[in-house]
Amino acid sequence: MEYDIAIVGGGPAGLTTGIYAARSKLTAIIFDSGASQIAEALTIENYPGFKHVSGEELLAKMRKQAELAGVKIADELIIDILKDTDYTLLSTSGKNYTAKSIILAMGATHNAGIKGEVDFIGRGVSYCAICDGIFFRDRVVAVIGGGNTAIEEAIFLAQHAKKVYLICKNLNADPALQDKAIENPKIEISLDKRVVEITGDKMVGGITMMDYKNRERMNLSLDGVFITTSIPVNQLAKKLGLETGNGGYLITDHQQKTNIKGIFSAGDITGGLKQVVVACSEGAIAAMAAYDYIKG
Ligand SMILES: Cc1cc2nc3c(=O)[nH]c(=O)nc-3n(C[C@H](O)[C@H](O)[C@H](O)COP(=O)(O)OP(=O)(O)OC[C@H]3O[C@@H](n4cnc5c(N)ncnc54)[C@H](O)[C@@H]3O)c2cc1C
Structure with missing residues (x-):
């Protein structure tokens, strides 16, 4: 089956993209390797609607909501994306997936590698x-x-x-x-x-x-x-030839479009204010931009 949208990354950005895509009646699949930064947050106190919530709980709620909306979530690591008329994603599971558009939401890593960190x-x-x-x-x-x-x-x-x-x-x-x-x-x-x-x-x-x-x-x-170290997870994007700016963050416009048609990006991988609420917002914008792209 060919999906309308393939989302790489199942953190707040990717999951929100999935929710908006499904509600727009697009077929969407999220690939996730299970290392969302939000899961490391013991308490989140600045996400509207939740006075205190652990990162793990908030992530689980977002994931459940995406699944209920009809998004397929595959716990798989994407190792390559090939561009032809559409896109083919290669996963470590050995399976290939095809999609009309791609959202890259692979986040960033913060670990500085200090002993005891x-x-x-x-x-x-x-x-x-x-x-x-x-x-x-x-x-x-x-x-x-x-x-x-x-x-x-x-x-x-x-x-x-x-x-x-x-x-x-x-x-x-x-x-x-x-x-x-x-x-x-x-x-x-x-x-x-x-x-x-x-x-x-x-x-x-x-x-x-x-x-x-x-x-x-x-x-x-x-x-x-x-x-304050933050390194975007941009290896796949670089392979695809996507433009990056300062610190290796992906460059997008106000609709989360990258320099390659049909590829959008959202969340910490695009730099700026690295917060859950921003990742969600960019994910929603990316989904709607992908909708416009797919519907021509
Ligand atoms: C300790 C800590 C505390 C924080 N506290 C707060 C807070 O209180 N409030 C707040 O707003 N923000 C907080 N943040 C920041 C917040 O977690 C991030 O802004 C947010 O998680 C970014 O979401 P994202 O979807 O862009 O990326 P991520 O949450 O990092 O998700 C990216 C996902 O992509 C997956 N992935 C990467 N590459 C691939 C691949 N090739 N194939 C498949 N999957 C892939 C990863 O496994 C990961 O699950 C905190 C961060 C940390 C580290």
Whole structure:
């Protein structure tokens, strides 16, 4: 069977695309390899309609809604997409699928590979200041990174936290943003440093840093660590020849169209504000744009 829409990625973006596609009477299939970032969120408090919800629960509800709407969900990893008149998707299951249009919603990965990082996710290690900053009121935290996102997060966190360390090799954010961080009395910038370990008991208690110049190690007591690394899962997109911008994020227009006709993209893989509500919104827009494309 040929589907109208094949969606690669079953996180909030892909599932919302599926719901909108099915409600527009399009045949849709979602492929998912089961690594949605939302599942790592212990509590989500900024998704409208839910005061507190765990990421896992919200994801399960979205998935159920997509299935009830009539979307087929295949727990399979897509390894290649071939373009002819339509598209053929190759899965690790050995099966091939064809579709008239494609939505790429493969998300991003945040893991910085620091020793102890994974052990403390949700217990002091966070990847999102906007989501979790409020839990660190009057606490001491560190932001790892020296780019725009890191500095924006440090400035945001300084509104809640008692002290914010910004730890990086060097600052490479916009100069105006750097000045804001330098001028903020709550932010202390620590250059030429690499975080080698996150330590603690039940919760984060501190970090061990190494100096790039003299390789000396030093410990810092902390209540929270914010990691700003974010790498888009763009390998399939690159193979297809899709345009990427800063940091490898896919470039789309206001209808989530990529530079290749019939291919749309939504969610964290397109960069911008990486939040569930944004991923859902882009997924809805992508579904409607794909509808217009299919119906000509
Ligand atoms: C710890 C943590 C806490 C967070 N807290 C919040 C919060 O409180 N509020 C908030 O709004 N946001 C929060 N976020 C951000 C939020 O989770 C993301 O913005 C959101 O999940 C992005 O959705 P997405 O669909 O674009 O990508 P994802 O959720 O990452 O989903 C992408 C999916 O694509 C699949 N995939 C990738 N490649 C393939 C392939 N080749 N074939 C098949 N499947 C594939 C992956 O397995 C994954 O399931 C948090 C993120 C983290 C990591």
